[in-house]
Amino acid sequence: MNNIRNKLKNLSNNRLIDVVKNYRQYGYPEEYRILAIDILNNRGVDEMTLKLRGQFDNQIYREAQDSYNSFRRNSRIAFILYLVSIFFLLILPFFLDDLFSTLLILLCCLGYLTFIILSFINQSNFYKSIGKNQMAENPILFLLLGMPLYFLVYFYVKRKMTDQLKIIE
Known part of the structure; x- marks a missing residue:
């Protein structure tokens, strides 16, 4: 020391x-x-x-870090629910009765939608905190493309936000 x-x-x-x-x-x-x-x-x-x-703490970085951590948590849950939903859509109808499998698939899809929306809100808050309006202008496009291609969008957005976090002054 x-x-x-x-x-x-x-x-x-x-x-x-x-x-x-x-x-x-x-x-x-x-x-x-x-x-x-x-x-x-x-x-x-x-x-x-x-x-x-205003030199004791980097408020912008702290707010961005909080939004980023919330984004990572919510998007990770959304990603897991996305994978489970895909699995259930492909496998469950062959093994379970229609009503139960439909309810289970619907529940997973609703959970996925909830967490993808929460992660989108976290992402928007992140970019607002660093003074950029990255995704706020196109939430419909994000949801439409993000849902079927979430396995790609998840990793791309996470990497981009990590890079942005590193360059905050």
């Missing part, structure tokens, strides 16, 4: 402030941030000053 403290001491105040504000983006642990705050405190830049200047 002393080695890290010495490295941080060699940084300018602006770089230390950047570490305090963007430590999550850089993949630094919370300890780096605490050390940077301590060093800045010793140099006469206190925590309250950082907060008043």
Whole structure:
């Protein structure tokens, strides 16, 4: 830890402030941030000053990260329900009676639709938080293409959002 403290001491105040504000983006642990705050405190830049200047926390990144995490959770559930629905559509009608299999398929499809809509809302919130209006203008197209091709759309959108998250300032 002393080695890290010495490295941080060699940084300018602006770089230390950047570490305090963007430590999550850089993949630094919370300890780096605490050390940077301590060093800045010793140099006469206190925590309250950082907060008043808006340099204590990267609010945009935090909001985007929250939306991204919600998107990943909801889209993962939607993806699983998508696969289960496809499986049930192909297999269940041959093994179960019509009413039960129809109800099970309908339940899975409704769950899938619910979670794909939730993931779309999370995706829209993500792009709003970073100042881009990526998918908000075309939800109908997203749903129409996203439903039958969800196995492709899921991985593409997730990768694109991950890339966008990395470049937030």
